Amino acid sequence: MRKKKNLFERFSNWATHAxxxxxxxxxxxxxxxxxxxxxxxxxxxxTW
Structure with missing residues (x-):
């Protein structure tokens, strides 16, 4: 489970910085x- 959390944390950190x-x-x-x-x-x- 830790690997998925690390993946999500890395993505969220990247999104925040971007x-x-x-x-x-x-x-x-x-x-x-x-x-x-x-x-x-x-x-x-x-109108669209």
Whole structure:
């Protein structure tokens, strides 16, 4: 059982570091900016 716990702990530590990195912040911020800029292109459509 210890091996599975180690695997989960390693994955959770990796996920924490990946999502808390400056690269993740830049990607998220860029996504929001691109979304906001593309609003006029798609006439601010609220439908999926």
């Amino acid at each position: 999502t808390g990195s400056s690269a993740a912040f830049i990607i998220a911020t860029s996504t929001v900016i691109i979304w906001a800029v593309s609003g006029p292109i798609f006439n601010y459509s609220e």
